Amino acid sequence: MIKFVDVIYGLSWGDEGKGKIANALAEKYDYVCRWNGGPNAGHTVYLNDKKYKTHMIPSGIFKGKKCIIGPGCVVNVKKFFEEIEYLKASGFDTSLVKVSPNAHIITEEHIQFDVNNLKKGLGTTGQGIAPCYADKMLRKGIRAKDLFPSEYLWDGKLEGKVLCEGAQSVWLDIDHGCYPFVTSSTTMPYGACSLGFSPQKIRRLIGVAKIYDTKSGVDPLFPESLWDDETLNKIITIGEEFGSTTGRKRMVNWLNVDKLMESIKISGCTDLVINKCDILQAVGTFKLKFENKLVEFSSLYEMQRFLDDVIRDNTDIVNIQFSGHKENVATPEMAQ
Numbered sequence: 063m064i065k066f067v068d069v070i071y072g073l074s075w076g077d078e079g080k081g082k083i084a085n086a087l088a089e090k091y092d093y094v095c096r097w098n099g100g101p102n103a104g105h106t107v108y109l110n111d112k113k114y115k116t117h118m119i120p121s122g123i124f125k126g127k128k129c130i131i132g133p134g135c136v137v138n139v140k141k142f143f144e145e146i147e148y149l150k151a152s153g154f155d156t157s158l159v160k161v162s163p164n165a166h167i168i169t170e171e172h173i174q175f176d177v178n179n180l181k182k183g184l185g186t187t188g189q190g191i192a193p194c195y196a197d198k199m200l201r202k203g204i205r206a207k208d209l210f211p212s213e214y215l216w217d218g219k220l221e222g223k224v225l226c227e228g229a230q231s232v233w234l235d236i237d238h239g240c241y242p243f244v245t246s247s248t249t250m251p252y253g254a255c256s257l258g259f260s261p262q263k264i265r266r267l268i269g270v271a272k273i274y275d276t277k278s279g280v281d282p283l284f285p286e287s288l289w290d291d292e293t294l295n296k297i298i299t300i301g302e303e304f305g306s307t308t309g310r311k312r313m314v315n316w317l318n319v320d321k322l323m324e325s326i327k328i329s330g331c332t333d334l335v336i337n338k339c340d341i342l343q344a345v346g347t348f349k350l351k352f353e354n355k356l357v358e359f360s361s362l363y364e365m366q367r368f369l370d371d372v373i374r375d376n377t378d379i380v381n382i383q384f385s386g387h388k389e390n391v392a393t394p395e396m397a398q
């Protein structure tokens with residue numbers, strides 16, 4: 063029987079550092095599951111000063127947890143097995159990784175269509191995501207059960223404490239994001255129920271944001287003129303804001319607090335983690351956008367106090383935690 067489910071997900075435009083938070087919390091759970099997306103995601107985790115990157119396999123693998131790739135995910139088989147080999151060679155137990163028989167397979171044709179028709183205009187990652195989901199909806203897709211070896215196929219069971227790890231984020235959601243500059247899956251945490259449990263099982267909704275906003279790829283909220291700002295460029299360099307799947311330089315903007323509170327509300331966030339505060343500290347400029355005005359603070363502490371007050375006053379959030387880039391900030395109240 064499932065005891066409870068906690069969901070970690072992005073509140074912004076992806077790249078919030080969800081992988082790090084999931085890795086810090088994974089110890090306390092029996093399963094770590096992905097419910098959406100595919101190799102468009104990139105999760106970076108630091109363990110004993112070593113950097114690990116995964117695109118498909120949940121970060122629970124680093125803590126020896128059962129890792130599930132759910133029916134709502136799309137899988138590139140070649141990349142999946144490359145990732146398995148990379149993790150095996152690094153000493154992790156890859157027999158814990160299982161793929162839902164109903165997950166859809168990304169083909170070479172999907173990738174070619176994406177690269178030739180979508181990558182430039184929409185700024186996709188070129189991984190074949192949209193064409194694969196399109197074939198799924200047309201009901202002509204190929205599924206994991208059609209070609210995966212049986213030892214990798216999931217039996218559909220979940221037990222005990224379950225952590226679900228979102229890919230991308232609220233503003234990239236197919237229904238809630240700035241369409242068409244979105245991804246093709248449900249990134250909203252309710253999408254986690256596609257793994258096969260009732261919404262009543264969800265205990266906590268752990269939303270992750272950064273103390274500044276970033277976007278990989280095209281979006282009207284991130285105009286080209288942002289490249290001209292010297293301080294924002296410093297954030298890119300110090301914050302290593304380069305796509306972990308594409309290597310592209312991300313667009314950076316000051317945190318839009320109104321957008322953040324909107325995503326907290328529509329997704330039902332109970333626990334908020336605001337990440338990468340140490341990057342702003344290193345840059346030494348503390349600004350955010352609130353009610354369409356740019357507000358500047360004299361210190362990080364002052365900015366954090368403002369955020370804590372305004373978010374608590376305007377949302378139903380229960381817990382707010384500020385975190386840094388590389389150190390693993392476990393959030394003790396969250397995982398018990």
Ligand code: IMP
Nearest residue numbers: 076102103104185186187244245278279
């Ligand atoms: P697609 O998911 O490759 O179709 O890309 C659609 C949009 O989502 C593009 O703007 C991508 O940059 C963005 N995107 C997809 N995956 C990620 C991610 O993991 N982090 C940040 N942006 C992403």
